[in-house]
Amino acid sequence: MITVTLKDGSKRSYEPGVTVAEVAKDISHGLARAALAGKVDGKLVDLNYPINKDADLEIVTFNDEEGKEVYRHSTAHVLAQAVQRLYPGTKLAIGPAIKDGFYYDFDSSHKFTPEDLEKIEAEMYKIIKEDLPFERFELSREEALRKFKEAGETYKLELIEDLPEDAVISCYKQGDWVDLCAGPHLPSTGKIKAVKLTSVAGAYWRGNERNKMLQRIYGTSFPKKSLLDEHLERLEEAKRRDHRKLGQELDLFSIQEEGPGFPFFHPKGMIIRNELENFWRVEHKKRGYQEIRTPIILNRSLWEKSGHWEHYKENMYFTQIDETDYAVKPMNCPGSILVYKSKIHSYRELPIRMGELGLVHRHELSGALHGLMRVRCFTQDDAHIFMLPSQVTQEIMGVIDLFDYFYGVFNLPYHVELSTKPEKAMGSDEIWETATNALKDALEKRGIEYKINEGDGAFYGPKIDFHLEDSIGRTWQCGTIQLDFLMPEKFDLTYIGEDGQKHRPVMIHRVVFGSLERFIGILTEHYAGAFPTWLAPVQVRVIPITDKHLDYAKEVVERLENKDIRVELDARNEKMNYKIREGQNQRIPYMLIVGDKEIEQGSVSVRRRGEGDIGAVPVEEFEKTIIEEIISKA
RNA sequence: GCCAGGGUAGCUCAGUGGUAGAGCAACGCACUCGUAAUGCGUAGGUCGUGGGUUCAAAUCCCAUCCCUGGCUCCA
Numbered sequence: 001m002i003t004v005t006l007k008d009g010s011k012r013s014y015e016p017g018v019t020v021a022e023v024a025k026d027i028s029h030g031l032a033r034a035a036l037a038g039k040v041d042g043k044l045v046d047l048n049y050p051i052n053k054d055a056d057l058e059i060v061t062f063n064d065e066e067g068k069e070v071y072r073h074s075t076a077h078v079l080a081q082a083v084q085r086l087y088p089g090t091k092l093a094i095g096p097a098i099k100d101g102f103y104y105d106f107d108s109s110h111k112f113t114p115e116d117l118e119k120i121e122a123e124m125y126k127i128i129k130e131d132l133p134f135e136r137f138e139l140s141r142e143e144a145l146r147k148f149k150e151a152g153e154t155y156k157l158e159l160i161e162d163l164p165e166d167a168v169i170s171c172y173k174q175g176d177w178v179d180l181c182a183g184p185h186l187p188s189t190g191k192i193k194a195v196k197l198t199s200v201a202g203a204y205w206r207g208n209e210r211n212k213m214l215q216r217i218y219g220t221s222f223p224k225k226s227l228l229d230e231h232l233e234r235l236e237e238a239k240r241r242d243h244r245k246l247g248q249e250l251d252l253f254s255i256q257e258e259g260p261g262f263p264f265f266h267p268k269g270m271i272i273r274n275e276l277e278n279f280w281r282v283e284h285k286k287r288g289y290q291e292i293r294t295p296i297i298l299n300r301s302l303w304e305k306s307g308h309w310e311h312y313k314e315n316m317y318f319t320q321i322d323e324t325d326y327a328v329k330p331m332n333c334p335g336s337i338l339v340y341k342s343k344i345h346s347y348r349e350l351p352i353r354m355g356e357l358g359l360v361h362r363h364e365l366s367g368a369l370h371g372l373m374r375v376r377c378f379t380q381d382d383a384h385i386f387m388l389p390s391q392v393t394q395e396i397m398g399v400i401d402l403f404d405y406f407y408g409v410f411n412l413p414y415h416v417e418l419s420t421k422p423e424k425a426m427g428s429d430e431i432w433e434t435a436t437n438a439l440k441d442a443l444e445k446r447g448i449e450y451k452i453n454e455g456d457g458a459f460y461g462p463k464i465d466f467h468l469e470d471s472i473g474r475t476w477q478c479g480t481i482q483l484d485f486l487m488p489e490k491f492d493l494t495y496i497g498e499d500g501q502k503h504r505p506v507m508i509h510r511v512v513f514g515s516l517e518r519f520i521g522i523l524t525e526h527y528a529g530a531f532p533t534w535l536a537p538v539q540v541r542v543i544p545i546t547d548k549h550l551d552y553a554k555e556v557v558e559r560l561e562n563k564d565i566r567v568e569l570d571a572r573n574e575k576m577n578y579k580i581r582e583g584q585n586q587r588i589p590y591m592l593i594v595g596d597k598e599i600e601q602g603s604v605s606v607r608r609r610g611e612g613d614i615g616a617v618p619v620e621e622f623e624k625t626i627i628e629e630i631i632s633k634a
Numbered sequence: 635g636c637c638a639g640g641g642u643a644g645c646u647c648a649g650u651g652g653u654a655g656a657g658c659a660a661c662g663c664a665c666u667c668g669u670a671a672u673g674c675g676u677a678g679g680u681c682g683u684g685g686g687u688u689c690a691a692a693u694c695c696c697a698u699c700c701c702u703g704g705c706u707c708c709a
Contacts, residue, residue: 103704111637111638112638113638113639114638114639198703199638199639199703199704200637200638200639200703200704201637201638201703201704201705202636202637202638202704202705203637203704203705203706204636204637204705204706207705207706208706209635209636209705209706209707213636213637213705214637214705215637215638216637216704216705218703218704244702248645249645255700255701256700257682257699257700257701260699260700260701315707315708360709362708362709364707364708365635365636365706365707365708366635366700367635367636367637367704367705367706367707368635368706368707368708369701370702373709374707374708374709375709378709380709456708465709476708476709477708477709478709479709480709511709513709514709515709517709518709519709543669545666545667545668546666546667547666548666573665573666574667574671574672575665575666575667575671575672576667576668576669577667577668577669577670577671577672578670578671578672579670580669580670580671581669581670581671582670582671583670584670585670591669593668593669595667595668596668597668605668605669607669612669612670613668613669
């Protein structure tokens, strides 16, 4: 007998060779039905995997991340089988599970259209109905090569060739269809209940743009139709919160054909922007930052010196003035450095924290542009900290604290990545290692979890990136902290030390919002357009019930305006309900309804966004509450 | 930049070779209304742009710009 230890610590005895499925069935019928795969001693396996010795076992269901992966990955196989049935000659590349679904990459002479997806989906349901078992078998490298060569699966051959020497090569077979695959898989295609193919897209083989572009079909699947419907409903909701849609509906910004990637901010968008800038200035001043502003166009020689000419040229815009080459700044650091260099600094002055809301221009590929999230000109809420080498850790921690405070004000969840030396980098490995360790050190001192992004640093230094999520879970880099020993070297930056000699300072480059544009995009989606009162472009709308009440409404508006509250009057000759509906659609935090009753009492009836009618209060009381709310940034 | 789809009124969209449409918004008139859409009327488009095919093009062909979803790249 062998002992199987379950996740809850309980132990059960079985004959050797008992399968995962049998154990599941022994535990309960419900679990047996929900079981998708097993995890034996931490290794993910099929349900028919025989357990031959004492082992830890977890039964994996759709509620586990790994269960979802197995489920979606098996669905990807069904997709590939369906595609090869319908479009013979199609070659297979890869088909993994991804967050919320799966995809499969195909090389086919047929161009898949959205209509084809329906046909393929129907074929997938046929395969599901056939309830074909997923059968695993292993084969030698030679057999595998021969098999896929015969089948003409050239991409699979490439994959096999790249497998390590000692790799176990396994395939999964469903009916007469076979795919190279490590597994595990569902017991049979019939386990798949609800499938939806969502889109087709081009994707380079192995993500390399020098390789052939394949056709990628995306889809998702669930063990219940209702779960699929919920998922599709969430996607619809995400579309409703899309900052591009809301940006238009709320009249925040626009992007015109005349300036692809160059956003226009409308009056309402500017209010949000200015509020963010005010907040930024106040908080930075508190933390010992000074503010500067540097020019947008600067001489070529500066960019050659900074290394941008060599390392960043393809992202830059150029111009000529009096036959001399100039560049439009893609970053603020060189300008900031020139300010530092404009006079001699003592060690007593350091750290110098120099902020700049700097407008930068970068050439992005046309296909990469995306609303306010990826644009070709944006305002970085930049700052450069010039400091003594001994101040590095403390300064980095100070910046991390600042970031945490900022994101906390907006209730934005974030995750952190540490990016290391890229291929196209300046400076020696030693300098990079010192800098990277300093960043790690600060993160670890703060107990922040982070993921390492190898080779993703800036060309002048490693960085800590702060990523925020948009409405459909795509993450965008916003804040970043970059530690730089190289620019000070290149520009021969110095300070006079205690010893009266010149020494080299260290620099931090950092942005909190990242770019005002992207941050506004993120906030729009985060709040679904319902900005907190301190940010809301219109904080109050006064709605007179009939035009008899217009004069009093105007009086209320004027009172609020005098208190610096952003207030509008809806004086249109429309029904109150109509005006309320529109105010609600505009996500205005407060609507004040005024009629006979209010005039008599000198009050306003308050309708609060998300809560509805909360009753009449004297005007001064309303003023007091809203001002408190604005100040507290609630 | 690459692959696929798309661009018709301010917005959302219908119209696939034969007289450019709807709803909402705008404007005008009437209604004077108590917490998410009052009714009637008016106006609004060289169908992204430039060429071509045709007696005739929003519709077919070519080029080009822009947008969307991915890929690549990144705040």
